[in-house]
Amino acid sequence: MAEALKVPTMAEYMAEGKKPEVLFWVGCAGSFDDRAKKITKAFVKLLHQAGVDFAVLGTEESCTGDPAKRAGNEFLFQMQAATNIEVLNGYEIKKVVTACPHCFNTLKNEYPSLGGNYEVMHHTQFLKALLNEGRLKVEGGKFKGKKITFHDPCYLGRANNEYEAPRDLLRKLEVELVEMRKCKKEGLCCGAGGGQMFKEPEPGNKDVNIERTEQALEVNPEIIAAGCPFCNTMMTDGVKGKDKEDSVAVIDVAELIANAEDL
């Protein structure tokens, strides 16, 4: 990875009088969190590989307001939404893809009644669509036969009923997909949602991410696949907490696909 990635912004597109096929909404974690930035880059590589004409908002992007809303600050959420919608509508955005289920849920479900109507996809859904259209090839590379379990992000799964897109992609990688005791509709949260990511947990006898990591370790995976930057952090910490970081990796579905072919 010597050269920097090519990541066009909407402002650049606008200056050239062009419109991209899709806007990639990077999100706060994807922009600033060191671990999540790797997911962002992996996804960008896949977009390039599939020849997708995309752009990002760059410095014009701002937090969707999800953590504020779920912490009870509806006011701040709606301010964020209004600002973002103004930018998005200004660029006449029609289609948005994001690698963060929280951004995905907020943009898809909560922005419309505030004036922001877009077709919004989670990156696993988008990748699956590329695969179906024959634009992206996903096949067993490095991870073929590896034992992988997928941790459902609450805001992709229960919140929006998408359980199959990430699993379909993993199957295409010809991995040995194993399910945890609690999965899909009954999947256990990683502990980050609702603003918990940004605060210490209330007193209890365990951290939620440890409980979830234990459930994942029960099935002896080599890799815990994730679809959310926050879940990724939580599960990575959980695996470290269980002293398993040498044998179990936590990797986003997009990274798995990109790394399978050493992109």
Added chain:
Amino acid sequence: MQIIAQILFAIALVAGIVFFARNVKRLIRNIKLGKEVDRTDNPGERFAKMARIAMGQSKMVRRPLAGALHIIVYLGFIIINIEVLEIIIDGIFGTHRILSFLGGFYNVLIAAFEILAFLVLVGVILFWTRRNVSRIKRFWNREMKGWPKNDANNILYFEMVLMVLFLTMNAADYQLQLNGATHYTSEAGIIGSFPVSQFLLPLLDGLSNSTLIIIERIAWWAHILGILFFLNYLYYSKHLHILLAFPNVYYSKLTPQGKLDNLEAVKKEVELMMDPNADPFAAPAEGEEEEEPEKFGASDVFDLNQVQLLNAYTCTECGRCTSECPANQTGKKLSPRKIMMDTRDRLEEVGEIINKNGKYEDDGRQLLDDYILREELWACTTCNACVEACPVGIDPLSIILDMRRYLVMEQSAAPNELAIAMTNIENNGAPWPYNQMDRLNWAKEK
């Protein structure tokens, strides 16, 4: 003698129904203390959901054993109540098995009731065992002490007694018919078919007709009075769900679980703030009354909406929500079941004040702090596991969110770290203290 029994029966029946109607009125009055919310959209889809989840119990069977037992008890309970229709007619008119003109079909009915009664009995005994002997964890949480625990067992004892009475009544009746006792015997021969209670006959062996009649009458009376009592016990019990599960599922949220409502009151304010032409200090236009600023979020039951209050009355206290809750599983105080029980208990407290004074007078108590603790509210990850788990379509998360809204927007009482994250979002567009201008730096980093 006969006529006195008929009169007594009519009095009991009317009293039972009047008392029940009074409770229903109170229930509706209390629910209406909440804010109105429009859930009249998509009646077809709502009806289908109700058919699936409330009638079809599709969520109950996610736990196969409990689900199967519950379906038996539920079906048994409903079907056996057809028999109550006959009991009421017999009671008023002093007849004996009035529906027996149905002939062969009647025998099938009675046989089916008997088998169901037996299955219900077995089901209820197993339920009791799970609760009290196997001590399934979700029945022993903190909030399940005292009345909630007794209530659950009361109902089980109650159903056991009702079923035993029903079968005893049939057994005595059958024996009386076999003995050819007047009033019990019909020219058509034996009426009814008694596949279960026939096995009780040896117990009645050698008893005189008059003793049998006393047994039959006691069982008959105790059974019907028991049912009238049960009807009126409902209001004080988690068993309200047998009635409320239906409207509750009907009015439940149809949109994706992840979609939380956008507060209308906030929408207006944000529009004003974003509108460069609006003058925030403008006096209200002529003739327009200055509105009282709306309270954001919920600190008491009055601030919740009517569906949330209906939710509270519908809760069966089954604890499926709590056992799926990540916060509760890891020892935090939060229990979504307790959120629902607290809401109901506070609503009942308010209702009692209205019963006494004719209207609500501030009792210096509220749902927040006096019932639901902040520590509980802040432990929620908004994961929706509780909503998904609830077999009757209750949404504990919506109450948690409304109470957080009150804490944050009316009290500025968010936990410190959350307040910092929110300040960051406000100032630099991300929950962490990074500069918005650095948002694309990742693309240049190697």
